[in-house]
Amino acid sequence: MAELTGIYTASHTPVMLNFPDRIPTELRTEIFGAYEAMGRDFEAGRPDALVVLSNDHLHNFFLDNFPALCIGVGESYESPIEHWLKAKRRVFTGDQAFGAYLLQEALKADFDPAFSMEMVLDHGSLTPLELAGLDPDLPIVPILFNCVQPPMPTMRRCYQFGKFLGEAIRRYDGAERVAILATGGISHDIATPRMGMVNREFDERLLQLMEAGDSEAVVAYATNQVHTAGNGAEEIRMWMAAMGAAAGLPFKRAYYRAVSDWYTGIGIGHFGENSLATVGSIDG
Amino acid sequence: MAELTGIYTASHTPVMLNFPDRIPTELRTEIFGAYEAMGRDFEAGRPDALVVLSNDHLHNFFLDNFPALCIGVGESYESPIEHWLKAKRRVFTGDQAFGAYLLQEALKADFDPAFSMEMVLDHGSLTPLELAGLDPDLPIVPILFNCVQPPMPTMRRCYQFGKFLGEAIRRYDGAERVAILATGGISHDIATPRMGMVNREFDERLLQLMEAGDSEAVVAYATNQVHTAGNGAEEIRMWMAAMGAAAGLPFKRAYYRAVSDWYTGIGIGHFGENSLATVGSIDG
Amino acid sequence: MSNWRQMMPTTEAYLLDKVLYELHHKPDDLAAYNEDKAAYLARFRLTPELAEKISSNDVAGLYEAGVNPYLLRAHCIGMRIPEDVSLAALRSLMKEGDDKWLN
Amino acid sequence: MSNWRQMMPTTEAYLLDKVLYELHHKPDDLAAYNEDKAAYLARFRLTPELAEKISSNDVAGLYEAGVNPYLLRAHCIGMRIPEDVSLAALRSLMKEGDDKWLN
Ligand SMILES: [Fe+3]
């Protein structure tokens, strides 16, 4: 029986690493500080293992075999895969037994995930882990959702998968303390005419609904309004999954700014009784 | 609203094409005749499109991204992919719109299939189509189930997917007449100490249960006994899906022989009111 | 506007996607492309019009053809197309109303 | 007996699988392997013991190491290992009771 030490949600973008100087130093310091604060909170829970919910940005997966869901069961994961990403190479330790357990339980529970014994993680997983300053030797299970190429799993389905995941983790005997990091979103556009715009109203409403704790309302809002928030906002599928795994734990935003010059509404949040201090504000 | 013109189940094996002479001419003629009879029955239904339920034998998919289910949405499919298969190269026409419809409906219905816009089909799809002498220009949608590398989707899940599939096909507006060919099994072992043995009792019991029409009993038998029938028997997942799609239509075996020198229990069957004449027998 | 040009990729978009994918994931492809773009693109089943969209860095044209946006974005970065050039190309396709939440 | 040696592949099995997969699916690999097996196998992160299982066509050893049976079977055919040789190697691993439905 594992305890969930914390369920975190955080945006990711390669721009943070590739073009840090596109935003003022003060703002950058504030944002990086918010990720570090998440990392310190995360480490205070002393997890033995981390489940990373993220998405592949067409590096491991291509349209000849694109999974809706893919569970990592590798022994280790190199990162990054992008030859153009300004990040130092890392090797994450994989928790193969935990990944195998989640995969087998998911199939029994009528989910149809693909599995992968070898992936090279992209900025989607790397950026938040790097900025949060997490111990690189903490064993991880990456679970990747298709948010990048229609047709994609529904928001509701991702929420359901998260519910399954939370239950399966709590039943797991192989670890004592497990954390979840869900990364992606919030409002942003990648390579569309809207790129560089951020729909902060969408982000604010989503965060409010999540804080209000009505999961059905969150899923409905995400489903019906995501098209107003950009193709990058499709990544809130991982936030839906985190909410499912949280199984009613309260959500609290820790950070939000609409950062146009980084093309993204940058949000960090947390499900649980203990608290990440809230920094930043909607009118940043 | 499409009509299902026929739902067929048939074994496949590369040995049929690679080592035809390992069995006596008379037996080979009988077996090939049974596939041709299936093909004639199939064509009598005049389908506009064919959904092929099969499995990839680690050609398109590898353990770095292995899908539980994968729906083909390609414009065409070359075949075969095996450099060692003695078959002439063919290009199957893909029904891209139909594949896209089934994929999108599956995601809405809480299945999590991968999709592929480019696959080279292997003997699993090619052999039965070739032996049945089907029109190579009949547009197809291949749907591939993982039956070859644990962990795999459950028998029950494959049955449920078939139920979804039958309903989605019947609702489809883009074709008038659709056939399903499910291929794989029955008892055989690939590259294990049992290779070359056929568990004809398993096959007989499975066929009897299918003919008796109790789907729950079939799924339970398949789930609990498949380990007695060889790793190749895991391919009856496609028979489970065909049974789900048949939605209660009666099943009738058309052919069965345990063919040790081709390493396989070769079965052909059909769901529907009209009839394929039964040839061959269990004590062949 | 929709988040996506195509809810199911066309074969044309798929073929473009395949070039952009292989270019940035196969070990020697980017160097081969930079050395001789026409020769590299001839490996693929592209029409001359589609090949031209890639070789001329026609970011707007690739977007309109339905290329996956992440492949397009990675290609822009990987080919070192200046950010303001690729952004301006995309922005040129903005339709009235699309910019209602510009900030 | 179970249909499978491993209900979840070990990393060792994965590494062997990767060699067998690439050998028969990448365009030049089979020729390179046939020309110089040791040099080809050195491309992979295999222990000498694992590499030896492949280069010596140790069908029984590969089976016991948990190699995917379809990759093993395709390798036997692709390498033209005689059918009776590969069958005999596998059959040598038969345990009492496994043959109860031999026919
Ligand atoms: Fe992303």
Ligand SMILES: [Fe+3]
């Ligand atoms: Fe097969």
